Amino acid sequence: MLLKRFFYIFLAVFILSFLGCAYLQTQIKHYEGIEEDFSSRFYSSAAERIEKARNEGKYEAKDKVLYFLDMGIALHFAGRYKESNQHLEQAEIAIEENFTKSISRMIVSFLLNDNSLAYSGEDYEDIFTNIIKNLNYIHLGESEDAVVEVRKINLKLSRLQDKYSNMAEKLSDSKKLQENEADVCFSPGEVNLRYSITGSYLSMLGYKSLGKWDEVAIDRRRLIEASSGRMESFSEKVLSPAAEEAIPVYTFCFAGKSPVKVQATLLLDYDPDLNMARVMLPGKEKTEINSFKYKGDNEFHLKFAVPEIVRRKSRIRRIRTLVNGRALGELYLIEDFGQIAKETFKIKKPLIYLRAALRSLIKAAIDAKAKENIDKKYEEKTEEEDEEDKEEEAKRRGKNKFMAGLLKFAVDAVTDITENADLRCWRTMPGRVYGGRIDLVPGEYEIAFEYIDKRGNVVDLERKIVSINKNGLNLIEGVSYK
Amino acid sequence: MRKLFLLSFCLLLILGCGGGRTVKRIATDEVTDLSGRWNDTDSRLVAEAMISEMLARPWLIDFEQDKLKKPVVIVGTVRNESTEHINVDVFIKDIERELINSGKVQFVASKGEREEIREERMDQQMYASIETAKKLAQEVGADYFLIGSVKSVEDWFEGKKAVFYSVDLELIDVEKNLKAWIGNKKIKKLIEQSGYKW
Numbered sequence: 001m002l003l004k005r006f007f008y009i010f011l012a013v014f015i016l017s018f019l020g021c022a023y024l025q026t027q028i029k030h031y032e033g034i035e036e037d038f039s040s041r042f043y044s045s046a047a048e049r050i051e052k053a054r055n056e057g058k059y060e061a062k063d064k065v066l067y068f069l070d071m072g073i074a075l076h077f078a079g080r081y082k083e084s085n086q087h088l089e090q091a092e093i094a095i096e097e098n099f100t101k102s103i104s105r106m107i108v109s110f111l112l113n114d115n116s117l118a119y120s121g122e123d124y125e126d127i128f129t130n131i132i133k134n135l136n137y138i139h140l141g142e143s144e145d146a147v148v149e150v151r152k153i154n155l156k157l158s159r160l161q162d163k164y165s166n167m168a169e170k171l172s173d174s175k176k177l178q179e180n181e182a183d184v185c186f187s188p189g190e191v192n193l194r195y196s197i198t199g200s201y202l203s204m205l206g207y208k209s210l211g212k213w214d215e216v217a218i219d220r221r222r223l224i225e226a227s228s229g230r231m232e233s234f235s236e237k238v239l240s241p242a243a244e245e246a247i248p249v250y251t252f253c254f255a256g257k258s259p260v261k262v263q264a265t266l267l268l269d270y271d272p273d274l275n276m277a278r279v280m281l282p283g284k285e286k287t288e289i290n291s292f293k294y295k296g297d298n299e300f301h302l303k304f305a306v307p308e309i310v311r312r313k314s315r316i317r318r319i320r321t322l323v324n325g326r327a328l329g330e331l332y333l334i335e336d337f338g339q340i341a342k343e344t345f346k347i348k349k350p351l352i353y354l355r356a357a358l359r360s361l362i363k364a365a366i367d368a369k370a371k372e373n374i375d376k377k378y379e380e381k382t383e384e385e386d387e388e389d390k391e392e393e394a395k396r397r398g399k400n401k402f403m404a405g406l407l408k409f410a411v412d413a414v415t416d417i418t419e420n421a422d423l424r425c426w427r428t429m430p431g432r433v434y435g436g437r438i439d440l441v442p443g444e445y446e447i448a449f450e451y452i453d454k455r456g457n458v459v460d461l462e463r464k465i466v467s468i469n470k471n472g473l474n475l476i477e478g479v480s481y482k
Numbered sequence: 483m484r485k486l487f488l489l490s491f492c493l494l495l496i497l498g499c500g501g502g503r504t505v506k507r508i509a510t511d512e513v514t515d516l517s518g519r520w521n522d523t524d525s526r527l528v529a530e531a532m533i534s535e536m537l538a539r540p541w542l543i544d545f546e547q548d549k550l551k552k553p554v555v556i557v558g559t560v561r562n563e564s565t566e567h568i569n570v571d572v573f574i575k576d577i578e579r580e581l582i583n584s585g586k587v588q589f590v591a592s593k594g595e596r597e598e599i600r601e602e603r604m605d606q607q608m609y610a611s612i613e614t615a616k617k618l619a620q621e622v623g624a625d626y627f628l629i630g631s632v633k634s635v636e637d638w639f640e641g642k643k644a645v646f647y648s649v650d651l652e653l654i655d656v657e658k659n660l661k662a663w664i665g666n667k668k669i670k671k672l673i674e675q676s677g678y679k680w
Contacts, residue, residue, distance in 0.1 A: 093517070099641060100679050144562050151565040159638050 026115055026423035030058040038428055039481045043078035062118040065094045069426045077479055081136040088129050095121045114422035123160055124340045125426045127153055127196050134202050138475050147206045153199035197226045197335040198433050209473035234332050238437050246439035249468055251321050253331055253449055253478040256314030256431030259338040261307040261423040270300035299371045301412045302364035303419040306356045309345045311338040315453045315482050319434050322448040331434035338431055363415050370411045378404040442470045449478040518673030520568045528649050529576035532665045537586050541662040556590040556624035564634035590624045627654045643673040
């Protein structure tokens with residue numbers, strides 16, 4: 001009987017493993033090599049690794065958005081702009097498709113966890129896709145298409161504002177109902193989703209290159225508004241006329257890595273034999289365990305796992321531009337994606353937490369019921385053995401208790417294995433963006449970007465030979481993931 | 483335990499289901515609205531409608547009566563001012579085809595094509611026989627210049643998207659810089675995406 005039960009449990013575990021680890025927890029191991037390549041500027045090699053990871057099944061169909069985003073950015077920095085655009089276009093389509101939620105996947109996500117849902121990208125990732133596409137078109141010299149991407153950014157931002165306002169309205173209404181029409185109001189937070197600073201900045205440059213000054217003025221206003229006035233003097237400098245014979249050259253650099261999601265876990269355990277409950281908070285180095293006396297009837301095991309956004313350390317604090325070896329000023333911080341990620345996550349957080357809490361409670365209830373059944377069977381078994389020899393009975397009882405303990409351990413293991421936070425995010429996205437302007441006479445130059453740490457040491461240097469043309473938008477891009 | 487097994491089996495079934503890919507050949511003029519974006523059908527229908535409207539307007543009769551010949555037209559730039567990546571070259575070709583096939587106007591090769599042909603003509607002066615080499619400075623100058631733009635306005639709410647395309651074409655008298663005709667064609671699409679699927 002017990003062996004039969006073991007068989008079912010192991011069969012269930014086998015099927016769950018067959019579904020793939022990706023359905024149970026976020027796969028990030030394959031990013032180690034990819035991120036190393038990004039830091040070392042081996043972008044083509046990173047693209048190869050991403051493709052290899054896909055062939056090895058590291059990017060499941062539900063994670064296709066991540067594959068396209070990772071490939072898109074690797075190809076962008078590798079200078080393969082057309083290919084990058086193709087992948088990013090696919091990412092955008094996949095994000096749009098994922099608006100339609102799969103009921104079957106939702107059911108599975110409620111039984112397993114959010115990792116089984118199709119990844120539809122964070123809102124800031126969706127917008128960043130268009131920023132990279134815009135840069136791709138600028139590098140390809142297709143200014144009209146570059147502006148299309150800017151229009152898409154503005155469109156997406158206004159959609160997001162509508163989406164979150166609507167979400168806030170619904171939540172506010174439900175709260176009012178709950179609190180007997182009390183004057184409770186939910187606001188979508190202090191997040192200014194209306195305009196992306198980087199999007200507005202690139203839009204301003206794009207329209208300037210097309211000579212559309214009305215649009216330039218609108219974008220400048222948006223830029224100032226979105227940055228709470230911080231970008232006023234910078235935008236003025238960017239738009240000021242160039243010195244005689246010289247033309248404006250825009251420097252645009254990415255630095256650091258995007259924030260990532262990490263799992264915050266809480267484990268709750270109750271053993272009625274010991275009348276003791278334990279709260280465990282697994283940390284990076286050690287698990288914090290707090291025990292307290294509690295009297296209850298049933299065994300209880302609960303795992304609550306939710307994602308948290310954390311910034312990744314970057315040594316870069318400043319970026320200096322050198323033209324033919326001569327320092328020509330520093331770049332200005334335009335936007336910190338880490339901050340945006342944290343703020344936009346704040347909006348989604350209540351829903352994610354609520355879903356995780358409900359799922360944890362359901363799993364805990366199933367877990368408790370399964371243990372109750374195991375206990376019942378175990379007791380039945382001992383009753384049947386009443387007439388047996390006492391020594392034999394004690395032996396069998398001990399054996400059964402051991403088997404029941406093993407079964408309960410297996411039940412807890414299934415709960416723990418299946419309950420994990422969804423940590424998927426665009427890990428290869430840069431963390432911050434800087435911009436600047438220098439005036440140069442058309443010709444060929446060696447332009448270098450010095451990435452400087454807080455002590456003033458150059459931690460990374462990027463050199464490139466560029467040709468400055470009289471026509472079009474002269475934008476020089478740099479990146480360091482250090 | 484059986485329930486747990488059944489549950490896992492159901493998960494496997496749910497996640498394991500997927501459709502294959504099929505390919506079918508269809509007529510090139512068949513309407514295929516898949517994503518809701520600007521497509522070949524929009525390009526063709528707009529070009530047909532706008533050119534037939536353009537050729538039905540008084541500027542054509544006025545020109546023919548005045549000059550006693552068919553006007554020579556050239557298609558210039560059609561700017562994409564929409565929120566989509568529209569292949570304007572396809573649209574320009576559709577316009578050119580409609581104009582030529584109408585038989586009511588003569589048509590000059592585009593700027594890029596002209597440059598290529600000029601190169602060929604120069605080449606002929608060096609390498610072709612005198613009898614077959616084409617003469618220089620014999621090109622026909624265009625009487626009218628056709629330019630335009632494609633603009634779009636999008637409205638989106640909870641899975642419903644309304645896209646409004648406005649295509650403007652302007653015919654300009656090359657000699658006098660007078661606008662001989664202005665045409666506009668609008669397309670409105672409603673794209674619905676359901677919030678849920680199985």
